[in-house]
Amino acid sequence: MPSMQTLASEARVRTPATEGPRNLLLIVIDCLRADHVSCYGYHRPTTPTLDRLAQHGVRWSYANSASCWTKPSVASLFSGQHPTAHGAVGGVKRKAAGSGATTDTLRSTAPTLAEDLSARGWRCAALMNNVQLGSFTGLDRGFHVYESQLGKADHIIEAFCDWVRDQTHHPWFVYLHLLEAHWPYKPRRRHVRMFGGDRDSNVFRDFSGRDFGRLRQAVSRRELALTCEQITHMVQLYDGAIRRLDGKIKKILGILEERGQRDATQIVVTADHGEEFLEHGRIGHGQSLYEELIHVPLVTCGPGSPSGIVIEEPVSHVDLGHTMVKCVSGETSMPGRDLYSPNSASAPVLAEVKTAARYRQSLREGPWKIHRTYELNGNAGQPPTLVAAAVGPIHAKRVELYNLSVDPGEQNDLSEKLEFSDIRAKLTSKLTDLSQQTAAEGSDDRPATIELDDCVVRRLRDLGYLE
Template identity: 25%
Template structure:
């Protein structure tokens, strides 16, 4: 069996037709879902990009791999093993497949963009589609697809391979969408929420990529704004501003969907479509108003941590075509599932667990609860159980949103949140104060999970200075300031006569979470 994994950066599931979206963003992905199984409650174990793809490549929580953020100590992968010998119980996920007869390759700039050697090293063949990565030299989907096509053409007659193809285009800036944006707009309405009342409520919060301040020429510089083909609002003050962002995002999904169609046509042309499993997923999602954040992955909530997972596997999903499961799974549970289906041993040291029964429509309960970490702009973890979501912020970064967090009238300085996702899917009400028993229950789940993870044998063997310590908490000492400098933001607020309440809120946060003197990116 051959396996094609399509990994789309920043893709939230509820903007796909197969997940119920009103707009025609994803006809190709929807067709894949019709031939496979869709997971409606799939979350990454760690977000965003670097922690998420590290988890996929290691099948381990960031707590156990060391990678929980994009900078400082929290970006460094703790390679298990001794000298030149890796730990066979914690083998890199795609390397485990390679060692058991499946040829593995990846077409992605990710390894270079995030200096993540361990990700590229997980594959036998790691291909950068362009010569550069990061900054203004961002690869376009039109750069990626021809490289992936060429690989598929060369390996069409081979047996047992896995190709990972990474598209970055759904991540802002939204480039090259002029030919598709009108048709996407005309195909359906933008989401009804946030309505104007919600947008009005979000004015006055502190932070970047929020309703009060999105990209600003003062903060990011005119060159940054010029980089955006698609005009981006400097703040979100009304529905027009919101729809401008969503139109660019949705059109980017449609553009990538067309590239996926080209890959499937390549499989068809080579006569191997029916012997190739096709999987569509993402590294994280994107907020569009949740907790006041727009077009960014900055908070531990479903907008960032919930991802699509669609598996179409000939001979396995045939009896469950078009079905969906609401069983909770981690995205990295995909790898042991592939191992089971390919008759590859699953290392004992992985945190991931196979969801194979769900693919054939058999009874599958999924995980009782999930813990998902967040590692840029804010540091924290969310716990998902049934309809409940509990958040503990380790560090709020530069964000404060009245009534939700960093509110002195709430317990624990407002660094805890509780939401009922069925009654309040947009998470507008924090129930910590009104639901103390439920809060205690969810808090206990997270505490016990942390203790069990940090008490295992591997952690006990670590150096004394890091033994039993949470890498997210260690990294929080430098603050989640890689993309948002609190001093610069405070100065910007003063220069532009922002409200006394905003200046006071940001000053209070900076006092509660002092910034170290050294550069956090060093």
């Protein structure tokens, strides 16, 4: 019996050539980790619609986001570059007390998916609800319509329906970003009940997003230990929110059906990052690069792509822009490789995150994954390209090595085991090379930062990103 990988390779060969322009619909569910999606093996029926889509399209078993929080991750999806290269890598930096905040934005020379498609005649719209993706980030480049704060999913879907109705003369690209699986999770009561919980339980009484920021910090600093009951409740709310969002995907696909555009549209569903529930001592996201944070679902379906296939090869979001533009238009100037091509050699998968205190990297190749953590020691304001160019095996404060084929939860660090020293050395060398290459890609332009207005700062605080 042929292996899954063989089947995948054969299916890639059978992929039909692109026949004329097609629409592209990219749906990103904020915070959706792969192992809470039913077709990725989750024990709860969280995603019946996504499961059906995967049955008719391609399910990528090991897709990684390029970072573990919204802005750098989505910027990698849009630019085909790693966070260090595209520059939208750092979080919000508070200026002196009471005088506002700044944040990094996309480098002006970074390519974007929407610019590439616009130049080829596509009409492009981004319809979202995440203040992290405001036009101040520079991510709006190439879009004809860019709305980052449309509110709940139903408003986004309404806007999608209205906008698509008007696109009668051109192929289109729509980016939809849904926030309901982000804390404070917003499930329906019946969906939480379906998973054995009670939405209105007072386990987290009166916790708003702002409170979650404090809760997350207290847990991370080990000032507060969450009970099993609290974590169980949190996961029930999260799963309920995923189930609710799955219904929204059904609604979106229904709109395409009604308009007779389903067969002319390449559909991509993925997440910008995952969410952690104490697997490595933290909750939320944005701090580290363990699988619960960067292993995301990726399902593609539509004309020009294979049907009913599972691809086991680890892939990165940085190649998705290239793959999708090529799939819908036949050509692309986006960096990266064509994930559908049978001749596309597999590549190690890099992820990065830069917080105020640390810079972390991870590299996956086959079943092996290495992590390196660097202390920034007061240099958090340094341009990301300089930080990434300067790192090497010697300066890392901590190195970890995991074999994901036997330890998918990254609990058994093998970095100090003598028998794995060759693997550690090989991955270390690849990570250093890739890190310097990524830094060089972004060094042709100054990283940009922008001052945030009070309204944006308030909204970020409401999502739990600022004290």
